[in-house]
Amino acid sequence: MRLAWHDARPLAPTQFPDYEQAHIARAARGEAVLGFACLARCALVGAFEDPCRALRLSYIGDRFPVVRRLTGGGSLSLDPDTLVAVLALPAGPYATMAPDTLMSALAAPFLAAIRGCGIDAAFTAPNDIVVAGRKVASVFARRDAGVVLFEAVIPLALDVEELLKTLRLPLEKLSEQGLLAARQRFAPLFTLVPDLPSGALCARIAAETAQALGLAPHRESPPLLSETSRAAAEDRPAADVQAFLKTPGGVLYLDVWLDPRALIREARFTGGVACLDGDLLARLQASLVATDVTEAESTLGRALGGVPPDIVGVEAADIVYLGHLCAARFHVGRRLGLAAATQISVFSPDRAASGETLLGAIDAVLLPYCAKPTWCKWRHRDGCPECGQCAVGEAYGLARARNLMVVTITRYEHLRAVLADLRDRGARAFLGVCCTDFFLKRDYAFIEAGVPAVFLDIGGDTCYTLRQEEAAYAGRFEAEAFVDARLLGRLLDWRDRLAAADATTGVAGVEDQSPRPSLGS
Incomplete structure (x- = not known):
């Protein structure tokens, strides 16, 4: 048996799904095939990604197509300076390998080829090849019907600004300093080896892959392809x-x-x-x-x-x-009369507490400074005089009426200090107001503190929608987000009923009990 492979060829993005299928069809017949392609400007969406969550569709518009690949993993921003390798082979010993073992095993020849170019690279789980902490390549895999599909995406050069505009991530501000910081996260091959011929890299990868599979490499012409429609949201x-x-x-x-x-x-x-x-x-x-x-x-x-x-x-x-x-979200939404249970979530570090348990245990309320009006002299300070002119003041009044600790978080370092203080005080839980993007990017701060929480999602313009995270973390964000004080009040009213029931009987009323996590979950 041999490894059939071909040199890099330019592809229209809408040809890529057919390119993948051509490789899979040959692997299903018992062949091993490796190909290289350079796609025109596009966004390549992971098999299980939601384009609305993964991409900035408002920026992409009609500028370039969005295409879905067959392998999972994150979405990518590609241009002709990105080399995409597609390997398909009969599953054989890879059929029963643990996912992380398979990724590492099939990435090994790609890693060896990159190291052969004089780059001290290493594989980092779950799917990256890095050098000194900077990403050189990403790898992805899929296996079904007796076939393994493995793909490696290797930027030769990279337009970081386009990447930041394309992917809907918690982005750094698109300033000169922000772009410089983002560029330090990637190591395109041409920045490491400026005179590296892409053809030589493809041949090296093919040789290393053939050796790892115990096959003889055989160069051939690329397949003929048709085009498919782009992936729409x-x-x-x-x-x-x-x-x-x-x-x-x-x-x-x-x-x-x-x-x-x-x-x-x-x-x-x-x-x-x-x-x-x-x-x-x-x-x-x-x-x-x-x-x-x-x-x-x-x-x-x-x-x-x-x-x-x-x-x-x-x-x-x-x-x-x-x-x-x-x-749990459905139960909370139903109890509060919400049409869709999307604004409220719970955070239980050990996954053991129910929503009602956390609600009844709230000892503090944390509010973001960005929800205070820009004209307010208290915007960048902890505290509030409750002047009656904004929702944050209402939230302060609701918390103080219950003798709850209430804090305006003024910057990221302040958040960490407040969380540490809550932990040291033995706080049972807190009610936090923040956007989902902030929690996903800074979740380690909450995990490190280990204090359970109920979160109320913030509305309006956030630092993530406006790409001003760095300013926000430093306490310099100037737009206004929105706190739903009415919903926060209803949550605290429910908290009072749960706390009173718990003090009286030791358990919440039957009508207030949401599903509890199963043992072991």
Whole structure:
């Protein structure tokens, strides 16, 4: 058996799905094939990504196409200076390998080829090749129907500004300093080896791959291709319930749409996770259909059947806990009369506390300075005179009426100090107002403190929507976000009832009990 391979060829982005399928078809016939392509400007979406969450579609517009690849992992911003390698082969010994082992094993020849260019690179889980902490390449994989598809994306040169504008991430401000910091996160090959011929790199990768597979390399012509339609964002109503969980393998989302009886009409898992089983998430989604949303956790547990999911860095308990979070959000939303349970989420470091337990235990309220009016002299200071002219003042009044500690977070370092103080005081839980983007990017601060929380999502212009995170962390953000003081008040009213019931009977009333996480979740 031999490894058929071909040199890099330019591709229209809409030809890439057919390029992948051509490789898979040959692998299904028992062949091993490796090809290289350089795509015109495009956004290459991961197999399980939601383009609305992954990309800045308002920026992309009609500038360039969005194309979905077959492998999982994060979305990418590509241009003709990016080399994309596609390897397909019969699964053989890779069929039963653990996901992280498979990624490392198939990345090894690519790593060897890069090191052969004089670059001291290393593989870093879950899917990166790096040098001195800077990303050189990303790798992705998928296996089904007896075939393994492995892809490596290697920037030869990189337009970091375009990348920041294209990907919908918690971005640094697009200033000269921000771009300089972002450029330090990447190491395009031409910046490391300016005179590196891409053809020589392809040949080196092919030789290393053939040697690792025990095959003889055979150069051939690339396949003939047709074009497919670009991947468009799905036009559907917002989910009735959403939940997300940050894992070592990436952020995984679960969105569900309900019928009037609270039965799940449709469910969808999305995220930049490296799920090697291309059908796993679809099977889990199907298992939830026609299920009561409050049973999502147990349903997912049965569907997984105790078998570890074929996802790098994601455990079965993570997926099951997502079902619990959806059920808990639905319960909170129903109790508060919300049409969609998307504004409130819970954070339990050990995943053991129910939503009601956390609500009844709230000892403090943390508010962001960006929700104070820009004209307010207290905007960048902790405290509030409650002048009656903004929602933050209402929030202060609600907290103080209950003798709760209330703090305006003025910068990121202040947040960490306040969280440490809450931990040292033995705070049972706090109510925090912040945007989801902030929590996802700075979740380690909350994890480090270990204090449970109920979060109320902030509205309006945030530093993430305006790409001014660095200014916000330093306390210099000048736009105004929005605190829903009415909803915050309803949460605190519920907190009072739960605390009173707990003080009287030791447990919350039956009508207030939300689903509790299963043991082991």
